[in-house]
Amino acid sequence: MMEWETVIGCEIHTQLATKSKIFSGAATAYGAEPNTQACAVDLGLPGVLPVLNKEAVRMALMFGLAVNAEIGKRSVFARKNYFYPDLPKGYQISQFELPIVGKGELSIELEDGQTKVVGITRAHLEEDAGKSLHEDFHGMTGIDLNRAGTPLLEIVSDPDMRSGKEASAYMRKIHALVTYLGICDGNLQEGSFRCDVNVSVRPKGQAEFGTRAEIKNLNSFRFVEKAVEYEVARQIAIIESGGKVIQETRLFDADKGETRSMRSKEEANDYRYFPDPDLLPVIVEDALIEQLRQGLPELPDAKKARFIEAFGLPAYDAAFLTGSRAMADYFEQVVESANCEAKMAANWVMGELSAALNRAELGIEQSPIGASQLAGLIARIADNTISGKIAKEVFEAMWSGEGDADQVIEKKGLKQITDSGAIEAIVDEVLANNAQQVENYRNAEPDKRGKMIGFFVGQIMKASQGKANPGQVNQLLKSKLDN
Numbered sequence: 001m002m003e004w005e006t007v008i009g010c011e012i013h014t015q016l017a018t019k020s021k022i023f024s025g026a027a028t029a030y031g032a033e034p035n036t037q038a039c040a041v042d043l044g045l046p047g048v049l050p051v052l053n054k055e056a057v058r059m060a061l062m063f064g065l066a067v068n069a070e071i072g073k074r075s076v077f078a079r080k081n082y083f084y085p086d087l088p089k090g091y092q093i094s095q096f097e098l099p100i101v102g103k104g105e106l107s108i109e110l111e112d113g114q115t116k117v118v119g120i121t122r123a124h125l126e127e128d129a130g131k132s133l134h135e136d137f138h139g140m141t142g143i144d145l146n147r148a149g150t151p152l153l154e155i156v157s158d159p160d161m162r163s164g165k166e167a168s169a170y171m172r173k174i175h176a177l178v179t180y181l182g183i184c185d186g187n188l189q190e191g192s193f194r195c196d197v198n199v200s201v202r203p204k205g206q207a208e209f210g211t212r213a214e215i216k217n218l219n220s221f222r223f224v225e226k227a228v229e230y231e232v233a234r235q236i237a238i239i240e241s242g243g244k245v246i247q248e249t250r251l252f253d254a255d256k257g258e259t260r261s262m263r264s265k266e267e268a269n270d271y272r273y274f275p276d277p278d279l280l281p282v283i284v285e286d287a288l289i290e291q292l293r294q295g296l297p298e299l300p301d302a303k304k305a306r307f308i309e310a311f312g313l314p315a316y317d318a319a320f321l322t323g324s325r326a327m328a329d330y331f332e333q334v335v336e337s338a339n340c341e342a343k344m345a346a347n348w349v350m351g352e353l354s355a356a357l358n359r360a361e362l363g364i365e366q367s368p369i370g371a372s373q374l375a376g377l378i379a380r381i382a383d384n385t386i387s388g389k390i391a392k393e394v395f396e397a398m399w400s401g402e403g404d405a406d407q408v409i410e411k412k413g414l415k416q417i418t419d420s421g422a423i424e425a426i427v428d429e430v431l432a433n434n435a436q437q438v439e440n441y442r443n444a445e446p447d448k449r450g451k452m453i454g455f456f457v458g459q460i461m462k463a464s465q466g467k468a469n470p471g472q473v474n475q476l477l478k479s480k481l482d483n
Contacts, residue, residue: 023050044089069104086130119158164228337375
């Protein structure tokens with residue numbers, strides 16, 4: 001059987017976090033009634049002229065600096081001509097030959113811990129189109145032009161990725177980067193961040209690329225991985241059965257887990273690009289570039305390195321906690337507020353909190369438990385007010401809105417028993433009630449006693465309703481059983 005190699009390139013459409021559109025003053029806020037945020041410029045009415053949003057330019061330059069890219073000191077807007085109902089002007093204003101951001105690179109971390117550099121071909125500014133709505137119109141299509149003119153930065157990668165997992169890792173890294181920079185809110189459900197994936201296969205060792213298919217509008221990291229896996233299998237099956245892959249645009253059906261044909265793939269000459277006569281070239285001065293470079297925030301790789309160095313965290317923990325700016329900020333607030341070991345805070349953020357967020361399908365920004373509240377819970381574990389086991393019960397109550405840690409502990413009477421006399425009385429009672437097990441323990445080989453002691457610990461914790469300090473229980477038990 002022939003061995004195949006997958007070749008993947010990504011085009012990520014990042015909605016820039018400006019308050020107004022790229023060429024007009026219309027709002028970009030999400031969720032407005034259809035066609036209430038489309039002005040005369042967005043609709044391409046006769047006599048109107050576009051005016052470039054300076055903030056969109058600034059945000060594009062920040063991205064270019066963050067990926068060590070060549071900055072286009074002279075970039076040009078072009079008209080990309082095609083006809084579609086949600087494109088009112090009959091063309092999209094984009095950039096073609098002279099984009100604002102040129103070649104750059106981005107490092108991604110693979111599953112085996114290795115690092116791979118993915119080239120960035122370019123990033124260019126453009127306006128978004130409107131949206132076609134196919135439901136609730138009784139066989140017709142509705143057009144909502146609220147998105148028309150929304151500023152996008154299209155980030156085009158080199159064809160450097162070789163699997164769905166690599167493509168997903170790249171998408172995650174770009175997502176983290178643009179949200180760290182504050183140039184995009186990263187909301188995949190609302191369409192602020194979406195990805196087109198170009199997929200082809202070729203025999204291993206062959207230099208020439210195979211015929212590619214473009215899978216459009218993927219708004220989930222998981223969907224990127226699944227769409228690539230399906231498309232690779234589809235293309236290999238076609239070639240091995242004697243057929244030929246055709247160049248086309250496809251959509252991913254998440255319910256069926258498969259891609260389906262949308263239309264034949266256009267080439268650049270199909271769009272008849274030409275410079276937009278209504279917009280002057282964008283000239284970027286060195287002073288602006290330097291000002292933006294100095295103002296860049298701490299980026300994901302630098303933050304990860306700091307978490308390892310300053311907090312002594314394992315690389316895996318640091319990578320998880322810096323996966324988004326919101327997560328990293330939350331973690332640092334917990335450490336600062338709880339004044340605890342960073343590893344303890346990391347375990348709670350990565351463990352109980354993340355699991356609860358996943359179950360509720362919430363982001364860290366929507367967490368019912370704030371960073372200071374979680375810090376309060378961790379502080380009560382650290383000062384032995386409660387045990388780690390009881391802390392999980394307290395966490396559940398906090399998640400349900402029953403108050404902060406101290407309020408829950410007080411209300412439910414969950415304070416840990418640390419009085420050595422009280423614990424000793426419970427230990428003595430358990431040992432007296434289980435004389436046979438005590439004898440079995442003392443007659444057992446030393447290497448088997450470790451497992452047997454768990455029985456006594458369980459009985460003591462049950463008798464104390466889980467409130468006895470586990471460390472004191474184990475210490476007292478060993479001293480009494482071994483003497």
